Structures are given as C-alpha cells and as structure tokens.
Amino acid sequence: MSSRSVIPFRAILQGMEQPIINRSIRQLSPEKTEAILKGAMQEFLACGYAATSMDRVAATAGVSKATVYNHFQDKEGLFNALIEQLVHKKFRSIFSSIDDQTLQGDPTAALTQIANNVLDSGLGDAQYLNFIRLILGESGRFPDLARTFVRNVEVVSCQFLKQYLHEKAESLRLIDPEATGRIFIGALVHYIIVQEMLHGKDIMPMERDRLITSLIFHICPQRSPLSPSD
Amino acid sequence: MSSRSVIPFRAILQGMEQPIINRSIRQLSPEKTEAILKGAMQEFLACGYAATSMDRVAATAGVSKATVYNHFQDKEGLFNALIEQLVHKKFRSIFSSIDDQTLQGDPTAALTQIANNVLDSGLGDAQYLNFIRLILGESGRFPDLARTFVRNVEVVSCQFLKQYLHEKAESLRLIDPEATGRIFIGALVHYIIVQEMLHGKDIMPMERDRLITSLIFHICPQRSPLSPSD
DNA sequence: TATCTATACTACTCAGTTTAGTTTAGTTAT
DNA sequence: ATAACTAAACTAAACTGAGTAGTATAGATA
Known part of the structure; x- marks a missing residue:
C-alpha cells in the first residue's frame, strides 16, 4: 500500500546483526511499544483501519508521533503488529477454562x-x-x-x-x-x-x-x- | 456523523408529499440515480465506507460530483441508500429458486x-x-x-x-x-x-x-x- | 426552466518527515 | 562511586504533499 523507498528505521533493524558500533546501544523502550499498541488497539477497534489516524493513536498512547514511527514502520505495519498481538495474546484459547x-x-x-x-x-x-x-x-x-x-x-x-x-x-x-x-x-x-x-x-x-x-x-x-x- | 444544518435537497423529499410548488417539476433522472448507486456499490464494496471517496464514486458512476450531491444528501445518506437497495434487491431471497x-x-x-x-x-x-x-x-x-x-x-x-x-x-x-x-x-x-x-x-x-x-x-x-x- | 457538467474552491484531515531541543541511559575518566 | 560525557530515545511542533467532504459558479443540455 505505501510505496516509498526510505532508509529503514532502527525498528526494522531489530534482529539484524549489529555492525561494528556496539557502543551504548539502547533499545526502543518496550514500555513505549506496549503503550503504542494499546493506543492503536483502542483506535483501530473503535474506528476501523481507514478511519484511524496516526495522530490520534499517538495521542491516545501518550506518545509523540515521531516515536510511533520509530517503533513501527508505518500505519500498515502497526496494524499488522497489533492484530498479530491480539490474535496471539488475547483471543486464542477459549477452551482453557474447561476442566x-x-x-x-x-x-x-x-x-x-x-x-x-x-x-x-x-x-x-x-x-x-x-x-x-x-x-x-x-x-x-x-x-x-x-x-x-x-x-x-x-x-x-x-x-x-x-x-x-x-x-x-x-x-x-x-x-x-x-x-x-x-x-x-x-x-x-x-x-x-x-x-x-x-x-x-x-x-x-x-x-x-x-x-x-x-x-x-x-x-x-x-x-x-x-x-x-x- | 455529519452535523450541519443545511436546507435539505430535493433528494430527501423523495416519498414525502410535495408542497405547493408542482409547477414544472422535473424529477432527478432515475438513470443517474441508478448510475450513482452502481458506482457507489463498486467503490464501497471494494474499499469500505471510510476509504471510499465521493470523487471516486462520481467518477466511477460517470457523473459529476454535484449530481451525486443533488441525488443524495451526503456520503452517509448515499451509503444508507446503497445498503438498503442491496439488501432489498440483490441479497434477499436465496430460496426463490427452490422448487x-x-x-x-x-x-x-x-x-x-x-x-x-x-x-x-x-x-x-x-x-x-x-x-x-x-x-x-x-x-x-x-x-x-x-x-x-x-x-x-x-x-x-x-x-x-x-x-x-x-x-x-x-x-x-x-x-x-x-x-x-x-x-x-x-x-x-x-x-x-x-x-x-x-x-x-x-x-x-x-x-x-x-x-x-x-x-x-x-x-x-x-x-x-x-x-x-x- | 431545471438538471446536468466541469471546475475550482474552502476548510480540513491525513500519513509521514523534519527540525530543534530535551531526557535518559550507558560509558568512561576521575 | 561519582561526575562528566555522549549517543540514542524521546518530545513538541511545524511542514509537505496529497486527499477529503461538501459548496459554489458558470455554462451546457434537454
């Protein structure tokens, strides 16, 4: 959907082997990632994909818009990550409570x-x-x-x-x-x-x-x- | 959703009893109405409500944007009319062909x-x-x-x-x-x-x-x- | 004469980037 | 250990370029 060729953000490099510069590598904070996903959940579930704005996601998450784009490549990437998380964490086992x-x-x-x-x-x-x-x-x-x-x-x-x-x-x-x-x-x-x-x-x-x-x-x-x- | 207070268009009066002014009332052409609904169907079914644009609906219908707004009050009104039509005309009787x-x-x-x-x-x-x-x-x-x-x-x-x-x-x-x-x-x-x-x-x-x-x-x-x- | 077209307009929202400056955390020198 | 240094994660805000719903105008058509 989005078709631009930009130098990838640090977020995409997660999992790639680091080059030489291993001096003081701070990670993107997992707390922020969680906050963004939580905000994204609120917005996407309430408004659907198209009607959700990234500004509102950032606001709901209590995070700046730039941070959202540091943690996720774009709107589609955030949406994918969210749904994947929800499928795996929240809505998997309906049958766990059956003895x-x-x-x-x-x-x-x-x-x-x-x-x-x-x-x-x-x-x-x-x-x-x-x-x-x-x-x-x-x-x-x-x-x-x-x-x-x-x-x-x-x-x-x-x-x-x-x-x-x-x-x-x-x-x-x-x-x-x-x-x-x-x-x-x-x-x-x-x-x-x-x-x-x-x-x-x-x-x-x-x-x-x-x-x-x-x-x-x-x-x-x-x-x-x-x-x-x- | 849309909250403006505009004098209603002729389209809304469809089905309402006409007031006094019956002097040479040409109707909005039913062909155009059908064309708009057909275009709207194509767009709404393909893109969903939020991601569908009225410009594209008009273009797909082969009709000017102004005409769309002469026939339907707004995006929401067109969407409502479309779904109502589809429900009533196309997807009602699955059982008609059973002898x-x-x-x-x-x-x-x-x-x-x-x-x-x-x-x-x-x-x-x-x-x-x-x-x-x-x-x-x-x-x-x-x-x-x-x-x-x-x-x-x-x-x-x-x-x-x-x-x-x-x-x-x-x-x-x-x-x-x-x-x-x-x-x-x-x-x-x-x-x-x-x-x-x-x-x-x-x-x-x-x-x-x-x-x-x-x-x-x-x-x-x-x-x-x-x-x-x- | 009223419906239509084409077009341009208003006022706004959007995704995504950029800039400039602040905070935070890991490294190093004392 | 503590302080200084530094690089990266962050914030706020402005900005780009494009798209949005809906209106207005002027002219074509029937």
Whole structure:
C-alpha cells in the first residue's frame, strides 16, 4: 500500500546483526511499544483501519508521533503488529477454562459447558466483538491477517472439538467428528454474529439455552420425547 | 456523523408529499440515480465506507460530483441508500429458486438443495462476500443498517427453514424446528465465513459435501452405519 | 426552466518527515 | 562511586504533499 523507498528505521533493524558500533546501544523502550499498541488497539477497534489516524493513536498512547514511527514502520505495519498481538495474546484459547473432569464426564454436560464458553466469549465482551468486526471487515484488504486469525482461533477451536468428539464418537454414534465440530462451532458463532454483532437480539430473539439444548439434542443421539416449545 | 444544518435537497423529499410548488417539476433522472448507486456499490464494496471517496464514486458512476450531491444528501445518506437497495434487491431471497416439488419430497434431498443454495450464494460470488464484509465491518458504526440486513436476510432465511422444518417436525422427530433452522443456517454461514471470507480454505480444508452430509445426518434421525471418513 | 457538467474552491484531515531541543541511559575518566 | 560525557530515545511542533467532504459558479443540455 505505501510505496516509498526510505532508509529503514532502527525498528526494522531489530534482529539484524549489529555492525561494528556496539557502543551504548539502547533499545526502543518496550514500555513505549506496549503503550503504542494499546493506543492503536483502542483506535483501530473503535474506528476501523481507514478511519484511524496516526495522530490520534499517538495521542491516545501518550506518545509523540515521531516515536510511533520509530517503533513501527508505518500505519500498515502497526496494524499488522497489533492484530498479530491480539490474535496471539488475547483471543486464542477459549477452551482453557474447561476442566478435565467435566470433559471426562457426561457428554451432554461437557458440550453444554463448551457451548457456554464459546458464547460467553462473544456475548458480553464488546472488545471481542469489535475485534471480530475488524478482522472480518478488513479480511479482503488484509488476507494474511485473516489467515493468522483462522490459524490461531478457528483451527484451535475446531481441533479441540474434533479431538473431544473423536473420543466420544462411538458412544455418540458420530460418523464424522470433525464435521460435527464445525457444525457445533458454526451454530454458536452465527448466533453471536446475528444476535450481538448485527444487533438482531430484538428482531429475532432466541434464548441461548434453547439453542444449546437443540444443538446437543442434534449431536447426542438419544431423542427424548419432551418438547420445550413450538 | 455529519452535523450541519443545511436546507435539505430535493433528494430527501423523495416519498414525502410535495408542497405547493408542482409547477414544472422535473424529477432527478432515475438513470443517474441508478448510475450513482452502481458506482457507489463498486467503490464501497471494494474499499469500505471510510476509504471510499465521493470523487471516486462520481467518477466511477460517470457523473459529476454535484449530481451525486443533488441525488443524495451526503456520503452517509448515499451509503444508507446503497445498503438498503442491496439488501432489498440483490441479497434477499436465496430460496426463490427452490422448487415446491423438491420441498414436498424426501427431506434429505430437500435439505441438501437448500444447503447447496445457501453455499452457492456465498462461495462463488465475490460481490456477495464483500457485501457481507461491509455489513459486518460497519455494523458497529451503522447499527440500523445491520438491523435492516438482519430483518431482510437472516430473518427470511430462518423463517423459511423454520416453516419447512415445522412441517416435517413429526417425521423428523424435531423438538424445536426454529432452533434447528438456526443451527442449519449457522453451520453453513460459518463455513462460508471461514473458508472464503477469511481465506481459510487451504488452512482448514473441508469438502462442502462432507459438511452438508453431516449436517443432514444430525437433523434427520435415521443414523446409517456407513461412515464416510475419519 | 431545471438538471446536468466541469471546475475550482474552502476548510480540513491525513500519513509521514523534519527540525530543534530535551531526557535518559550507558560509558568512561576521575 | 561519582561526575562528566555522549549517543540514542524521546518530545513538541511545524511542514509537505496529497486527499477529503461538501459548496459554489458558470455554462451546457434537454
């Protein structure tokens, strides 16, 4: 996107072998880097890529604009670094809080907890919602960032479920645990997107427990005759 | 967003009852309106809201900038009109091409065709993908447009499936056709998002027929012993 | 006569650079 | 160890060159 040929800043030299002058090499302060990324997060998540200004990022970070450009090559570089950080640090493991005991027990209870974990990550957290919005909205202009997201969030989620369902495949009589896992995640993600991201709560309301109940009903083969509604 | 108090243009009066001055009122040419909307579509879908310039919209539409502002109040108004048009004209009925005969027959075949219709709408069409990207990406800044989308696309899809599954509820032994419909749509939409929108095809590949087969396997109660994979 | 075009304008914002001066931290000499 | 020195990280501010939304004007067109 930016196409200029300028002598690269010190920031780009990170990781390159230093020449001769090793006398008093101070690093760019990690505190500033963190502050800039924090400011960038606030701005990019709130305004999107195009509508975010580097002046405002610097102001929000409490740092001069020149410092921003000492730490990051340009707007695109800062954006890339931010998304990469968010994907790796914040939004990776939705399943870490699921204890092994639940996983070993009744599949209905385990799947309920997994579903609730997925929904909790997206239903309350406005920051998470804005992050997904940003990734989806910019996935056309930043395909590599989208792929990073897929590798670190989607793949992890689906692998986790695939593994779990594979273990239970016989007792649940599943023929394709991987596809079942995708259906499970997909139904939940779509619910989050429609209800919260697209503000569809009031237009097409549905209790989250109702969706989870149905989801588990369709995955676990025993079909009880009691019908909750409709 | 734009906060100026200007005497409204003729464009805003569209649909309002005209006052007294009906003396030789030529309308703003509908051809120009269409051309502007077409240009706006190209630009907004390709660049997003913030990165689209009104100069470029006018140029793409083959129309002067002043004409754009005669037909639409401002950038936001044009964007609103565009999304509204797209939602209503282009991306409303995914199910129109499903014939009644299929719907009356074997549920497995019917659901397969419905699933294929949903996937076809999103897997090939780059324009459709960009449209969804735009809606999702701007859903935070344009909540009303997001709601319009929900009302006209999500609700229609889910209602259609709810209705169909409600009729088959007994034979398929469904306890909550509406929730089942959501799961069905959700799994397909999530598949489109991950594979196409987020460029996950090569990272976590999955044949579309495999997903559809599993989906129908989970909805239709008869569980065949033959397993296609894994 | 009203819609259109072309063009230029206003007032502003933007990404990124530069300049001049301040702070900070590592090195060296005392 | 402490003080002096020095180079780099920083700040504030101005600046460049380009682009922005939206308006205004004068003339072409139908």
